[in-house]
Amino acid sequence: MRSKLSSRSESSVRTRGCTHLERHVPAYREYLLGRGNVAGYVRSCEAAVMHFSMWMHQTNLGLADVDETLVVEFLKGHLPQCNCETSARHPACVRAALAHLLVVLREAGAIRPKPQDETAVGEELRRYDQYMTQVRGLAPKTREGALRLVGALLRKHFGDGDIRFEVLTAEHVRHFFALQAKNYSTPSSLGAVVASLRSYFRWRASLGDRTHALVGALAYPANWQLASLPKSLEPAEVEQLEAALGQSGPSMLRADAIVRCALDLGMRSSEIAHLNLDDIDWEAGTITLRRTKGRREDVMPLPDATGRAIALYLRNERPKTQHRMVFARHMTPRERPIGPDLVRKTIRQAYARAGLAHTRSHLLRHTMASRLLAGGSSLKEVADVLRHRSLNTTLIYAKLDSSRLVEVALPWPGTSRNVSMTLRHRAS
Structure with missing residues (x-):
């Protein structure tokens, strides 16, 4: 049943219709091309589908038998010992190709809907x-x-x-x-x-x-969230990061715009990834965040530096896509929007280009909060800009507000009032 197929048997399978999967290959090809996949990837996916079809013919299975269970059987039962005359046997590639196939077949009504857990x-x-x-x-x-x-x-x-x-x-x-x-x-x-x-x-x-x-019966584990200072970039490091922007190279305009969104607006990685072209009002100079962690819409002013970085990317680097997300993939499949992981990776690479040892993208959000407090903003204003649901989430930044903390600081025992006043003057 799983012996090596001869050229004659492969031709026979093609002639007899390959378990009726061949009739769906044009729709399958259109589905993949419509999502920005290159021709080479489409051909490899089609080869995987033909391999799957030949195996189904050998095991006397029909189109009605196709589902997730059958795909797993093919991947785990057939591929490890496959001797078929085909190059389409890499497990990860075949798995992805057959996942696309299930989508196309279900859209066409050719196989059963995805089964639900009826327990x-x-x-x-x-x-x-x-x-x-x-x-x-x-x-x-x-x-x-x-x-x-x-x-x-x-x-x-x-x-x-x-x-x-x-x-x-x-x-x-x-x-x-x-x-x-x-x-x-x-x-x-x-x-x-x-x-x-x-x-x-x-x-x-x-x-x-x-x-x-x-x-x-369930108790929260001890988590001293307010025990340490939130980490952020020092002013000199911010200048170092900004100085490293504007470099030439592949995807550099996208990287600059992503860094500016995180540094100037305190946007989370997921918010940057989900930013839509319709969320930016260029005439009013505002940006609307609709897909936030707090599940609400927030309208924020669009800083000049951020707007210029996004505009440069849109004009000179963003590929043509069918989706409306601001930041697009520069490699196929281009029709699949980027995810938060790519945003975090981009910021890590920006740190490296600037010669900074940091790796966490969330540092830029903390940095924005620190800069707001240093500029005289209140905790409530910081909470509004960072879009926190609860003011308690913002309290961690209270320890960074040295200008206000010194007002409530008590003199150290044994020190004079003049020493205390000198310390306050230095903090201000």
Whole structure:
């Protein structure tokens, strides 16, 4: 069944229709080309589809059998011992090609829709996801993490059966939390586990379930968020970074615009990646952030330096794409917008070009807060610019406001009033 195909057998498979997949190849090709993929990548994907089709013919499978399970069987069962006369056998490339194929076939109605988890846990997770979306307005990444944790807990104790909270004890929850703690390295990340599970149990309590004891079984780990000063760039480092902008080379205009968005506006990596052309009002000189962590829209003034950097990129470097995102991929597939990872990578590379040892893109957000405080802005104004939901999130920057902290500083025991006044004068 999995012996080496001869040229004659391959030709025979093509003649007999390759399990009816061939009729969808034109739509498959159009789908890939329409998303900015180069011709070479499209050809490699088509070769992977033909390889998959030949294997299906050998195993007497038809188009109706195609789904995720069959793709996994092909990838894990056939590819490791494949002797077929084809070069399309690299697992990662074939996996990506067949993922595109499933999308095209489902859009054409040629195969069954993606199966849903019909168990009680699957239905519960869909209901909870709807609640997190419509009631709490949580971001997709937050919902995804919460569903993964809640699903793991429920499947561990109920499997495919009904969910019965009367048999789920506080000890069960504490044991599950202890197991999860092995996968997280920081108190803040482990605190997200507590928040996800507590939120779920409170939701169930609002529906009438007795889950209050389960909420109390989870305690947040000690996390001294205000124990240290938030790290930011020194003024000299900011000048060093700005001096390194404007270099020539591939994607340098995009890099300059991304750095300016983070440094001048304090934008998060995800906000930069999701910035849309329609979010910029060039006449009014404003920028609207619509896809923020706080799930709200914020209108901010567009600084001249930032606007010039974005305009230069749009005029001279941005490739033509069908999507409206400001920052586009410069390599195929160009129709796929960039993600936060590319933004973070771009900022790391900008640090390196400037000769700075920093790596975290979030430093630029902290730097903006420090510069605002140094310029006399209040914590409330900093919170508004950084778009914090709660003022408590901004309190970490209070320790950077030395001009105001000195006003409440008490004299050191044993020192004179004159010494204290001298220290205050130096701070101001």
